[in-house]
Amino acid sequence: MPDGAEPVLDVRGLKTVFKTRGGEIHAVNSVSFHLRPGEMLGVVGESGSGKSVTMMSLIGLLPSPPAEVRGGEVLLGGRDLLKLAPRELQAVRGAKVGFVFQDPMTSLNPVFSVGNQIMEPLIKHMGMSKAQAELRAAELLALVGIPDAKKRLKSYPHQFSGGMRQRVMIAIALACDPDVLIADEPTTALDVTIQAQIIELVKELRQKLGMAIVWITHDLGVIAGIADRVMVMYGGQVVEQAPVRELFANPQHPYTRALLKTVPSLTGERAARLEVIQGQPPILSGAPVACPFRARCAHAHDRCEAENPLRRAVDGKPVGQGHDVACHWSPEVGHG
Amino acid sequence: MADGGDRGAMGKPLVSVRGLKMHFPIHAGILRRKVGAVKAVDGVSFDIFEGETLGLVGESGCGKSTVGRALLRLYEPTAGQVVIGGEDIASLPPDALRKKRPMMQMVFQDPQASLNPRMTVAAIIGEPLDEHTDWDESKKTARVYELMDQVGLNRRFANRYPHEFSGGQRQRIGIARALALNPRFIVCDEPIAALDVSIQAQVVNLLEDLQDSLGLTYLFISHDLSMVRHIADRVAVMYLGQIAELSPREALYARPLHPYAKALLSAVPEADPTLEATRQRIILTGDVPSPANPPKGCNFCTRCPQVMPVCREVEPELAEVEAGRFVACHLVSPNNAGGHASPGAEVREHNQQGEVK
Numbered sequence: 001m002p003d004g005a006e007p008v009l010d011v012r013g014l015k016t017v018f019k020t021r022g023g024e025i026h027a028v029n030s031v032s033f034h035l036r037p038g039e040m041l042g043v044v045g046e047s048g049s050g051k052s053v054t055m056m057s058l059i060g061l062l063p064s065p066p067a068e069v070r071g072g073e074v075l076l077g078g079r080d081l082l083k084l085a086p087r088e089l090q091a092v093r094g095a096k097v098g099f100v101f102q103d104p105m106t107s108l109n110p111v112f113s114v115g116n117q118i119m120e121p122l123i124k125h126m127g128m129s130k131a132q133a134e135l136r137a138a139e140l141l142a143l144v145g146i147p148d149a150k151k152r153l154k155s156y157p158h159q160f161s162g163g164m165r166q167r168v169m170i171a172i173a174l175a176c177d178p179d180v181l182i183a184d185e186p187t188t189a190l191d192v193t194i195q196a197q198i199i200e201l202v203k204e205l206r207q208k209l210g211m212a213i214v215w216i217t218h219d220l221g222v223i224a225g226i227a228d229r230v231m232v233m234y235g236g237q238v239v240e241q242a243p244v245r246e247l248f249a250n251p252q253h254p255y256t257r258a259l260l261k262t263v264p265s266l267t268g269e270r271a272a273r274l275e276v277i278q279g280q281p282p283i284l285s286g287a288p289v290a291c292p293f294r295a296r297c298a299h300a301h302d303r304c305e306a307e308n309p310l311r312r313a314v315d316g317k318p319v320g321q322g323h324d325v326a327c328h329w330s331p332e333v334g335h336g
Numbered sequence: 337m338a339d340g341g342d343r344g345a346m347g348k349p350l351v352s353v354r355g356l357k358m359h360f361p362i363h364a365g366i367l368r369r370k371v372g373a374v375k376a377v378d379g380v381s382f383d384i385f386e387g388e389t390l391g392l393v394g395e396s397g398c399g400k401s402t403v404g405r406a407l408l409r410l411y412e413p414t415a416g417q418v419v420i421g422g423e424d425i426a427s428l429p430p431d432a433l434r435k436k437r438p439m440m441q442m443v444f445q446d447p448q449a450s451l452n453p454r455m456t457v458a459a460i461i462g463e464p465l466d467e468h469t470d471w472d473e474s475k476k477t478a479r480v481y482e483l484m485d486q487v488g489l490n491r492r493f494a495n496r497y498p499h500e501f502s503g504g505q506r507q508r509i510g511i512a513r514a515l516a517l518n519p520r521f522i523v524c525d526e527p528i529a530a531l532d533v534s535i536q537a538q539v540v541n542l543l544e545d546l547q548d549s550l551g552l553t554y555l556f557i558s559h560d561l562s563m564v565r566h567i568a569d570r571v572a573v574m575y576l577g578q579i580a581e582l583s584p585r586e587a588l589y590a591r592p593l594h595p596y597a598k599a600l601l602s603a604v605p606e607a608d609p610t611l612e613a614t615r616q617r618i619i620l621t622g623d624v625p626s627p628a629n630p631p632k633g634c635n636f637c638t639r640c641p642q643v644m645p646v647c648r649e650v651e652p653e654l655a656e657v658e659a660g661r662f663v664a665c666h667l668v669s670p671n672n673a674g675g676h677a678s679p680g681a682e683v684r685e686h687n688q689q690g691e692v693k
Contacts, residue, residue, distance in 0.1 A: 046532040046533060046534060047532055161623045163623065164623070191395035191396055191559065192395065192559070192561070192600060192603040192604050193395060193599060193600060193603045193619075193620045194395075194623075195603065195605075196602075196603035196605075196617055196619055196620075197619055197620075197621075199605075200617070200619055218532065218533055219605065220533075220607035221562075221604065221605030221606050221607045221612075222605045223607075224605065224606065224607050224608055224609040224611075224612045225605045225606075225609070225612040225615075244609045245609045245610065248607065248608060248609050248610075258534070259533065259534065260607065262533060262534055262536070262537040263533060263562065263607055264562045264563055264565060264566035265562060265565075265606065265607070265608075266561060266562045266565060266589065266601070266604050266606050267589070267606060267611070268608075270565065270566065271566070273541060273544070274537040274540055274541055274566060275537065276534075276537045276538050276541060277534040277537070277538075278538075280502050280504070280535075281532070281534075
């Protein structure tokens with residue numbers, strides 16, 4: 001990836017809050033990241049870590065209320081998406097940013113044919129005629145590896161298998177040639193052999209079309225195979241960010257380090273006993289004043305209770321550019 | 337083979353399954369006549385030794401959960417024998433079956449759906465005691481507390497309801513319930529699939545501790561091949577209602593013999609970018625055929641990268657091809673007449689490929 005290239009997507013200090021009867025839930029706390037053209041950014045975290053909510057809030061997909069985006073900037077092609085009117089934002093979604101969700105069954109409309117659903121964004125965003133759109137839709141289906149594409153346009157979602165449906169979702173997301181593709185756990189609902197097919201497909205499409213991709217997952221193995229850069233989220237914050245090899249070779253945050261150890265290996269040495277991260281993920285009520293991981297952290301300290309750590313550079317490069325971590329502790333110098 | 341056999345291979349089988357079939361009828365038309373059957377499990381045979389963990393892996397729809405349920409006779413098997421602790425569970429009359437229930441239990445995938453939301457934790461864990469013992473309340477309460485201690489639940493939470501617990505804790509409740517009657521054999525049906533990565537390890541460690549302290553025998557059903565490598569002594573790989581390969585853990589992961597086992601293992605992503613960059617993947621084309629209409633011959637022949645003409649005609653039998661390794665494949669079967677000049681050469685070539693991957 002060209003290091004100096006202007007980012008296609010630049011998110012700064014994003015904050016999202018859910019208002020519930022029980023009080024406010026701070027789901028996303030000052031999340032900043034950027035995406036360079038053609039880059040694949042992996043986002044890892046457990047359920048509730050804020051990875052999906054981050055991506056949904058930046059293109060206005062969260063229902064408000066209860067969600068409220070409280071601050072930050074989302075720059076896409078020089079415009080701040082958070083300042084756009086709903087109508088303008090709708091034009092961005094689909095045309096500039098494609099979205100692939102986890103469950104292809106519930107995100108496709110069962111009563112419309114697949115062709116119909118691929119043609120919709122083409123007619124709406126690209127101003128194509130029906131005939132043009134149909135031609136392009138068949139091309140897209142062929143592109144995502146669905147055999148006999150022209151005929152399958154008339155099929156309905158239930159006539160496809162899970163893997164094929166996810167291919168259809170990808171075709172829809174790619175219809176308008178977006179700059180950014182956000183894939184939210186796109187293979188989690190699929191079997192491993194089908195997951196391998198989809199991963200190969202996305203790699204291939206990325207090479208062909210050159211869009212930047214955000215791939216959200218909880219599976220460190222998937223990340224290791226596809227991402228250029230990884231962002232680890234915990235408790236609504238980015239706790240560590242690094243190029244993929246650097247992250248796996250030299251993890252800094254106690255959470256990342258523990259996470260890498262809790263996953264048993266398929267080929268490496270077999271541990272007699274799995275490492276465990278004790279306790280439960282935090283409940284994000286109230287604005288964060290302390291480190292969200294402190295209760296489960298083996299290196300927690302008074303300072304972690306008093307002060308939520310900011311992201312700091314690990315390798316000398318500016319935060320966000322190289323390897324950075326949000327932690328008072330470090331493996332080399334401890335609490336220093 | 338290295339340490340593949342383990343503690344289990346020494347003992348005698350606690351569970352012995354022979355030719356288990358579970359067909360679900362398909363009814364159609366206005367008369368709802370039977371027009372066919374979904375062959376969810378179609379002739380499965382294996383043993384589980386006392387104190388061992390047998391991993392049962394495969395993709396969704398391969399019949400692994402159905403095997404687990406048919407084993408405990410939560411379904412009425414279509415055919416076959418399931419001998420657990422010396423008695424054929426598959427043919428026991430209801431009264432006798434009920435007497436056997438305490439020794440065989442199940443931990444379900446979804447702790448949300450398998451716990452009654454209107455019952456307290458104490459009532460859920462104690463329910464098997466109500467059903468199968470005539471203990472008085474104080475004895476039952478004492479047992480419930482003991483179980484809660486065993487699975488790492490705080491006794492203070494005994495009167496709370498399932499929704500007040502996190503996923504990992506709910507799974508502990510389900511495990512405590514399964515342990516209530518001192519079972520010898522537990523079917524764990526995807527017990528960690530619904531949990532977060534950081535919680536999975538907690539539950540797996542608990543299952544291992546309980547096995548050690550109580551001498552339990554597990555059938556561990558999962559699609560997570562890395563976790564199965566961690567917990568199982570031997571592993572059976574299922575495809576479309578049949579066992580493709582059953583091998584000791586280390587042997588299977590180091591050198592899978594069945595082409596499906598190879599493809600499946602090669603598809604699992606490994607959390608190591610350097611390794612991932614060099615790893616050769618076998619990408620299977622197409623989808624799993626419908627179990628209502630499995631292909632003729634070998635059930636994997638429609639997707640097998642090494643398919644031969646004989647595979648489309650003759651169904652391969654699960655045979656012991658090396659000590660302790662059972663494979664159903666014409667490429668590796670020791671008696672594959674099928675018109676091949678030198679089956680031995682084929683086996684060698686096949687194995688080498690296995691090592692390259």
